[in-house]
Amino acid sequence: DGGITQSPKYLFRKEGQNVTLSCEQNLNHDAMYWYRQDPGQGLRLIYYSQIVNDFQKGDIAEGYSVSREKKESFPLTVTSAQKNPTAFYLCASSTVAGANVLTFGAGSRLTVL
Amino acid sequence: AQSVAQPEDQVNVAEGNPLTVKCTYSVSGNPYLFWYVQYPNRGLQFLLKYITGDNLVKGSYGFEAEFNKSQTSFHLKKPSALVSDSALYFCAVRRANQAGTALIFGKGTTLSVSS
Numbered sequence: 001d002g003g004i005t006q007s008p009k010y011l012f013r014k015e016g017q018n019v020t021l022s023c024e025q026n027l028n029h030d031a032m033y034w035y036r037q038d039p040g041q042g043l044r045l046i047y048y049s050q051i052v053n054d055f056q057k058g059d060i061a062e063g064y065s066v067s068r069e070k071k072e073s074f075p076l077t078v079t080s081a082q083k084n085p086t087a088f089y090l091c092a093s094s095t096v097a098g099a100n101v102l103t104f105g106a107g108s109r110l111t112v113l
Numbered sequence: 114a115q116s117v118a119q120p121e122d123q124v125n126v127a128e129g130n131p132l133t134v135k136c137t138y139s140v141s142g143n144p145y146l147f148w149y150v151q152y153p154n155r156g157l158q159f160l161l162k163y164i165t166g167d168n169l170v171k172g173s174y175g176f177e178a179e180f181n182k183s184q185t186s187f188h189l190k191k192p193s194a195l196v197s198d199s200a201l202y203f204c205a206v207r208r209a210n211q212a213g214t215a216l217i218f219g220k221g222t223t224l225s226v227s228s
Contacts, residue, residue, distance in 0.1 A: 004156075033215050040122070042203065042220035043157075050214075058215060090156055099145050099164050100207075102216060104156035 003027065006091050006105035013078075013085070013112050021076045021108045023091035029103070030096045032074035036060060037088040037107075046089075049074055050096055078110060086112045115140045117206050119219035126194045127227050134189040134222045136204030146187040147205040147216060148178055157203060163187060174198070194226045 004025045013019045025032065031050045035043040045058030049068040063082025068074055074093075078085045089108045094100035116139045126132045138144055145164055149157040161172025168180045178189045187204060201223050205216040 006156075035218075040220060043218040045215045045217075048215045088154075092157075099162055100214075101147070101159050101162060102149075102157075103159070104149075106156045107154070109154070 004091060004093055004103055004105035006089075006108050009106065009108060011108060011110050013110060015112055016080045018077055018079050019085075019110065021078070021089055021091075021110070023074045023076065023105060024072055025074075025093045025103075025105075026072065027093055027103060028071075029093035030071065031094045031100065032068070033092040033094075033102065034058075034064075034066065034074070034076045035090045035092065037090055043090065046076065085110055115206055115208065115217045117204050117217055117219035119202075119204055119222045121222050122220075123223045123225065125225045125227065128196050129193050132191050132194045132198070132224065132226070134202050134204075134224060136187045136189065136219060137185050138187060138204070138206045139185065140206050140208055142208050144206050144208065146178075146180060148172065148176070148187075148189050149203045149205065149218075151201040151203065151221075160189070160202075194224075196226045196228050199224055199226045 007022045033048040034046040044060050046064050047066045049055035065077045091105045092102040094102045118137045147162045148160040151157045161170050163170045163180045171177045176191050201221050203221050204219045207216050
């Protein structure tokens with residue numbers, strides 16, 4: 001079945017450590033996105049990419065980094081510079097034509113201890 | 114700047130009654146509008162979208178939404194609520210002429226349907 005796979009589902013990190021969240025899609029979508037979800041704040045855009053080897057910052061990119069070396073993959077690194085990284089992270093993908101309905105992964109919950 | 118407002122943090126409705134979850138938006142030019150639903154600790158699932166044409170859009174699970182350009186609203190509705198409809202609902206928008214760009218989401222509305 002086509003879809004988006006995020007891993008790990010749960011992740012615990014000590015302060016000062018970098019951590020990378022994986023996002024893989026087999027939908028042949030050109031665009032991929034990372035959102036952060038916090039209670040009562042909805043979804044906020046971290047980064048997005050419309051094509052391989054190119055990506056744009058979203059509203060809350062500070063303390064995060066991404067790469068897009070393959071069409072299928074868009075990993076997100078949460079660096080030690082991110083001051084409040086505990087959150088639920090959602091990856092999504094879409095076509096770049098038309099209405100581009102986003103398809104979401106199941107999410108990764110990061111907790112900083 | 115684009116934005117979405119969902120004025121109610123929570124909507125409570127009895128099973129069998131009609132439900133409405135409100136959404137207003139701000140975008141320059143024509144909007145593309147979306148509703149998504151999220152169950153606990155899961156990703157978002159697409160419900161329906163408005164692109165152009167008929168202002169009443171029908172989607173999954175019996176949901177529909179009405180686009181009102183003059184009021185810049187896109188309220189989600191269902192004639193008869195089910196307990197299983199209880200979830201977190203998000204409205205989202207983007208500009209029609211910006212294909213491939215990210216959606217802007219509202220803060221979400223928790224729908225609680227009681228039996």
